[in-house]
Amino acid sequence: MNIDRDALYIGTFIASLAGAWVLVKYKVEELMKSQQAMFSKLDSINEKVVLTEQEVNGMKREVKELSAYKQKITILEQTTAHHIDLISAEEKFVTRKEFELVVKNLDKDIKELKSGQYEILKFLKKTLGSQNE
Template sequence: MNIDKDVLYISTFIASLGGAWFLIRYQVGELLKAQKAMFNKLDGISEKVVLTEQDMHALKREVQELNTYKQKITVLEQTTAHHIDLLSVEEKFVTRKEFEITIKNFDKDIQDIKGGQYEILKFLKRQFKGNND
């Protein structure tokens, strides 16, 4: 019976070793699958980080362009305000009176142009009536 007990112990030991080997092999396989999934997640996160950095750089460029545009608008506004300023207009003419005379001359020229248009329309109307008769 001693031999049977020894065989039983040895068989139990071998079966335990076999079971442990299969268990370790299964767990290592599962760990490798989990590791592969984690590496895939890390790759996805790395891609997202790269895309986010690219978006951030693009946004920084847009902010710089907007700042440059804002500076250009500010300069344009200042220049425009300077040129439109009534004082600078008055400085172009010798006196305010001369400025007013020039504006009155513009008004007279505009009235003459309007009057000329009226005369032309009257002439065309007479011609049109004459052709229809």
């Protein structure tokens, strides 16, 4: 009977080892699948981050260009305000009507620039605000 009992113990031990091996193998496969899914999500997030950084850099460039352009317009406005009056304008332009037309066009252009700048700043605020969330 000792041999039967020892064989039973050995059989139980081998079955336990086989069961443990199957369980460990299953858990490792599940962990590998979840790790691959996480790496895939991480790659997707990294791609989105790179694209967002490129968009932000492009927007920063546009803001710099607009700021430089606004500075030029401001200098032009100051120069116009300080150096042109009606008398010198009449000397520089053929008629008073022509001068009024030029001033009207300048005012229209300045309003359009200010309006466009406001829209761009509003867009940037919206875009940068949504990225922080």
